[in-house]
Amino acid sequence: xxxxxxxxxxxxxxxxxxxxxxxxxxxxxxxxxxxxxxxxxxxxxxxxxxxxxxxxxxxxxxxxxxxxxxxxxxxxxxxxxxxxxxxxxxxxxxxxxxxxxxxxxxxxxxxxxxxxxxxxxxxxxxxxxxxxxxxxxxxxxxxxxxxxxxxxxxxxxxxxxxxxxxxxxxxxxxxxxxxxxxxxxxxxxxxxxxxxxxxxxxxxxx
Amino acid sequence: xxxxxxxxxxxxxxxxxxxxxxxxxxxxxxxxxxxxxxxxxxxxxxxxxxxxxxxxxxxxxxxxxxxxxxxxxxxxxxxxxxxxxxxxxxxxxxxxxxxxxxxxxxxxxxxxxxxxxxxxxxxxxxxxxxxxxxxxxxxxxxxxxxxxxxxxxxxxxxxxxxxxxxxxxxxxxxxxxxxxxxxxxxxxxxxxxx
Numbered sequence: 001x002x003x004x005x006x007x008x009x010x011x012x013x014x015x016x017x018x019x020x021x022x023x024x025x026x027x028x029x030x031x032x033x034x035x036x037x038x039x040x041x042x043x044x045x046x047x048x049x050x051x052x053x054x055x056x057x058x059x060x061x062x063x064x065x066x067x068x069x070x071x072x073x074x075x076x077x078x079x080x081x082x083x084x085x086x087x088x089x090x091x092x093x094x095x096x097x098x099x100x101x102x103x104x105x106x107x108x109x110x111x112x113x114x115x116x117x118x119x120x121x122x123x124x125x126x127x128x129x130x131x132x133x134x135x136x137x138x139x140x141x142x143x144x145x146x147x148x149x150x151x152x153x154x155x156x157x158x159x160x161x162x163x164x165x166x167x168x169x170x171x172x173x174x175x176x177x178x179x180x181x182x183x184x185x186x187x188x189x190x191x192x193x194x195x196x197x198x199x200x201x202x203x204x205x206x
Numbered sequence: 207x208x209x210x211x212x213x214x215x216x217x218x219x220x221x222x223x224x225x226x227x228x229x230x231x232x233x234x235x236x237x238x239x240x241x242x243x244x245x246x247x248x249x250x251x252x253x254x255x256x257x258x259x260x261x262x263x264x265x266x267x268x269x270x271x272x273x274x275x276x277x278x279x280x281x282x283x284x285x286x287x288x289x290x291x292x293x294x295x296x297x298x299x300x301x302x303x304x305x306x307x308x309x310x311x312x313x314x315x316x317x318x319x320x321x322x323x324x325x326x327x328x329x330x331x332x333x334x335x336x337x338x339x340x341x342x343x344x345x346x347x348x349x350x351x352x353x354x355x356x357x358x359x360x361x362x363x364x365x366x367x368x369x370x371x372x373x374x375x376x377x378x379x380x381x382x383x384x385x386x387x388x389x390x391x392x393x394x395x396x397x398x399x400x
Contacts, residue, residue: 024236024377025233026233027229027232027233027236028229028230028231028232028233028321029229031229031232032228032229032230072286072289075285075286075289075318076282076286079281079282079285080282082281083278083279083281083282086281087278102325102328102329102332105280105281105324105328106230106321106324106325106328108281108285108324109285109318109319109320109321109324110321111233111319114319176389179388179389179392180226180227180229180388180391180392181385181386181388181389181392182385183229184381184382184384184385184388185381185382185385187381188377188378188379188380188381188382188384188385189378191377191378191381192371192373192374192378193373195372195373195374195375195376195378196373199372199373
């Protein structure tokens, strides 16, 4: 693995290995908290913190963790960081904590994090593990904010970010987009677009 | 706190359905709903572990974590308990019922990371349910999960015959079916008195 570059590893997480659209991991928080851009940013931030923390720890301890007990070890490491962010958010950002609710403790069972620990951090140096965590975290961030922006814009007619109105369009708000059905539809449409793009590229290459 | 058992059941199965309304357990939902047989196996395993996890987590939370002031360990202790229970259930089933093990076996390890299970036990503590209520909520959530899994698997099996554009095949198609199912759950079941 001599040809790994830091930039390459970082952008791989956003485009080629995008956790939501390419790997289809971590669907539950992706759909549940994207009723607004603000919630999406909060969730992606919390996940990024846990991802970086667990990747660093797993990578640092990868020679000490016996292979047979690695999964429970990973879960305990991840759980430690989840508890940290859970308590920090409860103390410093109570409204966001209320809005995200049960999905903050549920970061523990987010397949993205344990997947990266198992597939990447367990085999690579700390430096590249951090870059990988940042890249995957950024990919998750992009996906969440995209879904959140679409749902908030169509569902309420405007995007409000930390009290600032970013954009508003003169439409009748479609409450459907805020309801769970809207989440499934948005991700379905986005995935179909990603697939379409992939198929077109493959045809061009062939 | 004072929710009646009937309202807990209706909430768990229909109004707050885990898959379609609360978005819990979606990974397994899109993963194993391709055929009815594996969907049924997964649902049975989830229902089973959900009930045991509700019981175990209630006992641990009430008699261990609360009196000792260790509530900050809630998440970590619950996930360990669930992982332990899943292992235990796997051993027991393998020992006593090999046929059941062959049909459920491959799904059991996946359950540890199924957010529906951890979701049930965390919701139980957040809603401050008592013992009977916790167990009841576990059962209803599991039944709701089972129902939607079977519905979805049946629809997906039948919809194999439909010709869709190449880009929509597979997951996007599954998500569109889920959209319709979810709309039905959100719109129709809200009229049930709770």
